[in-house]
Amino acid sequence: ETGVTQTPRHLVMGMTNKKSLKCEQHLGHNAMYWYKQSAKKPLELMFVYNFKEQTENNSVPSRFSPECPNSSHLFLHLHTLQPEDSALYLCASSQGLVRQDTQYFGPGTRLTVL
Amino acid sequence: DQQVKQNSPSLSVQEGRISILNCDYTNSMFDYFLWYKKYPAEGPTFLISISSIKDKNEDGRFTVFLNKSAKHLSLHIVPSQPGDSAVYFCAASVSRGSNYKLTFGKGTLLTVNP
Numbered sequence: 001e002t003g004v005t006q007t008p009r010h011l012v013m014g015m016t017n018k019k020s021l022k023c024e025q026h027l028g029h030n031a032m033y034w035y036k037q038s039a040k041k042p043l044e045l046m047f048v049y050n051f052k053e054q055t056e057n058n059s060v061p062s063r064f065s066p067e068c069p070n071s072s073h074l075f076l077h078l079h080t081l082q083p084e085d086s087a088l089y090l091c092a093s094s095q096g097l098v099r100q101d102t103q104y105f106g107p108g109t110r111l112t113v114l
Numbered sequence: 115d116q117q118v119k120q121n122s123p124s125l126s127v128q129e130g131r132i133s134i135l136n137c138d139y140t141n142s143m144f145d146y147f148l149w150y151k152k153y154p155a156e157g158p159t160f161l162i163s164i165s166s167i168k169d170k171n172e173d174g175r176f177t178v179f180l181n182k183s184a185k186h187l188s189l190h191i192v193p194s195q196p197g198d199s200a201v202y203f204c205a206a207s208v209s210r211g212s213n214y215k216l217t218f219g220k221g222t223l224l225t226v227n228p
Binding site for chain 1: 116118146150155156157158159160163203207209212213214215216217218219220221
């Protein structure tokens with residue numbers, strides 16, 4: 001595997017379900033990000049981790065719970081979501097948190113909440 | 115309130131011609147700008163960037179122009195190729211504070227016709 005991978009690629013869940021999105025980066029980077037892209041809206045930053053420590057929570061509801069066990073893996077735990085949470089969830093990584101550090105994106109997980 | 119705007123949802127050009135994608139921003143604190151390209155079912159990939167100390171940056175067929183007074187940047191692709199057909203996102207960041215935070219536009223779908 002190369003680059004940034006995300007699983008699953010598609011997920012359909014009910015509002016009472018609990019599911020997790022997984023991201024793995026094979027680039028040796030230290031920073032990882034979760035973004036959300038809703039229909040007709042720009043990409044929105046949700047969380048940032050640097051060396052496993054959360055450095056950013058962009059006012060995300062608590063029904064989204066990130067976890068970063070090491071610099072290569074990032075999870076997004078989902079529980080009691082709402083239909084408006086249906087979106088494309090993108091993971092990204094970068095060498096560090098300097099702005100010139102290019103962010104490399106995974107292919108995303110298309111989430112549908114019924 | 116969108117701070118980065120891509121007012122053209124789509125653009126269609128002929129192969130070999132120039133493609134010009136536009137982006138406007140409202141936050142005068144933005145001083146670093148990027149373009150990302152996204153193919154269907156893939157994550158965005160970094161294309162080119164420009165710092166506010168420059169007004170032009172060129173990389174092969176891709177050139178980004180920055181007009182700070184107009185708060186406007188554009189991406190020129192010359193010559194356009196069918197493989198350039200993708201969604202192009204403009205993004206911006208500020209140098210102070212969390213400078214890794216990117217504010218994205220909604221994207222412009224470019225179609226290059228053979």
